[in-house]
Amino acid sequence: MNREDTTIVATATPGGTGAIAIVRLSGADAFSVAGRLTGLSPSDAPPKTLRRCSVRNEFGEILDAALAVFFPEPDSFTGEDVAEIHLHGNPVVVETVVRAACAAGAVPAEPGEFSRRAFHRGKMDLTQAEGLCDLIAARTEEAARSALRQMRGGIREEIVPLRERLLSLLTLQEAAIDFAEEDDVPAITGGQLQERVSEIAAKLDGFLRSYEAGHRYRDGATVVIAGVANVGKSRLLNRLAGEERAIVTETPGTTRDYLHADIPIGGVPVTLIDTAGLRETADPVEREGVRRSREIVATADLVLFVLDGSRPAAAADRSAYEEIASLPHLVLINKSDLAPAEEGNGFAGAGKRGVLRLSAKTGEGIENLVAAIAREVSPDEGAIRAQAPLTRARQRLAVEQALSALSRASVAAAEGLPLEFPAADVREAAGALAELLGEVAPEEVLDAIFGSFCIGK
Ligand SMILES: Nc1nc2c(ncn2[C@@H]2O[C@H](COP(=O)(O)OP(=O)(O)OP(=O)(O)O)[C@@H](O)[C@H]2O)c(=O)[nH]1
Numbered sequence: 001m002n003r004e005d006t007t008i009v010a011t012a013t014p015g016g017t018g019a020i021a022i023v024r025l026s027g028a029d030a031f032s033v034a035g036r037l038t039g040l041s042p043s044d045a046p047p048k049t050l051r052r053c054s055v056r057n058e059f060g061e062i063l064d065a066a067l068a069v070f071f072p073e074p075d076s077f078t079g080e081d082v083a084e085i086h087l088h089g090n091p092v093v094v095e096t097v098v099r100a101a102c103a104a105g106a107v108p109a110e111p112g113e114f115s116r117r118a119f120h121r122g123k124m125d126l127t128q129a130e131g132l133c134d135l136i137a138a139r140t141e142e143a144a145r146s147a148l149r150q151m152r153g154g155i156r157e158e159i160v161p162l163r164e165r166l167l168s169l170l171t172l173q174e175a176a177i178d179f180a181e182e183d184d185v186p187a188i189t190g191g192q193l194q195e196r197v198s199e200i201a202a203k204l205d206g207f208l209r210s211y212e213a214g215h216r217y218r219d220g221a222t223v224v225i226a227g228v229a230n231v232g233k234s235r236l237l238n239r240l241a242g243e244e245r246a247i248v249t250e251t252p253g254t255t256r257d258y259l260h261a262d263i264p265i266g267g268v269p270v271t272l273i274d275t276a277g278l279r280e281t282a283d284p285v286e287r288e289g290v291r292r293s294r295e296i297v298a299t300a301d302l303v304l305f306v307l308d309g310s311r312p313a314a315a316a317d318r319s320a321y322e323e324i325a326s327l328p329h330l331v332l333i334n335k336s337d338l339a340p341a342e343e344g345n346g347f348a349g350a351g352k353r354g355v356l357r358l359s360a361k362t363g364e365g366i367e368n369l370v371a372a373i374a375r376e377v378s379p380d381e382g383a384i385r386a387q388a389p390l391t392r393a394r395q396r397l398a399v400e401q402a403l404s405a406l407s408r409a410s411v412a413a414a415e416g417l418p419l420e421f422p423a424a425d426v427r428e429a430a431g432a433l434a435e436l437l438g439e440v441a442p443e444e445v446l447d448a449i450f451g452s453f454c455i456g457k
């Protein structure tokens, strides 16, 4: 039997104990399998209505008192017959019910298989499936909102009309090629072609720019705390995280492994990383820590460079600063609760926003710092509210491909190349947009996308 013809079963709710757990079935035998378990038949009552039942295994033993609901195709999540059994949320009970469903003919679902079936049945396109996956994984309200817009077809709404315009342009081009000798076929001039191509390209270009915002909300930002030893990096991490995560001592070289805390800042899921102080040291363990710090600093979206305001900046501070100066960074002068050693520590004017004075100990200046981080990492509000932004590298790549094909079409038309050339480019651009929506998607691409979903989704 082909995999598509099987009836799949999985728990749709998270593992562990809870008030309720839902076991979901989808496929041609979903109703008969659910019927064997619950004694209910879809014809007993209106569809999509919860009904009480006792769930039994193949030996007739009662496993749980439950509720069941039937969603006849095509009006279901997957587009197939779908049945759900709402059990008490005990993982042992849930497991026995899934096993009983398998004994009755269902097979365990693979990760993302329900969504993949919904995609194949045309219930959603690939960007909508990606939006669904992101909605489940979203770490901030903003990320969830943007994923929801994508799930509801935000990208599709923008892309489908553009692709249609490309296809009608292509029809005109092909007619011009086929009937080049005949007078009554409306030919499209090079100038007209360029004009239409550039209108479509401008729209796509705006869309491409939304990636910056969409990607930030989806993937978050990495903010790395760096500086020499003992300036208060770990204490700052603890302060920002609101809990004692990192070990803080007055001994320089305390932090060796880097550790992180996840905190939302300005709607962006921020991974804040504390590192070993940047300094030359003979201790092999600390040296390894410093090597890792450098590695992690290089991946940062933003570096918080920390100085100790209670002592004048030293040569070591300046050479550590050299290491991060080319990256986006903020300069922080910590320990503002102590008497300042010198104005601005000789770093006045450094960093994108000048120096920020704060105290990891008392919390003074922390609000300011959070606002400054938010300004650096959160995307432009306008870009995010206007439309469902592109969120994934895959989507960005498809739009980039379409754009470069369009720019080739424009050049070909400007140079007066034979009509076949710009026509091939326009066809390629339309193809890239179809790929974006998953209309032509190789199985490996689908495997990668749906394989990253959880089981039961
Ligand atoms: N007065 C004062 N002391 C601070 C402040 N921040 C940190 N300290 C103290 O400075 C010392 C070093 O703090 P840590 O947070 O361990 O410094 P670090 O930069 O992580 O040090 P390494 O891990 O060794 O690189 C500790 O004694 C802290 O209590 C502050 O804002 N004010």
Ligand SMILES: [Mg+2]
Pocket: 233, 234, 235, 246, 247, 248, 254, 255, 274, 275, 276
């Ligand atoms: Mg530390």
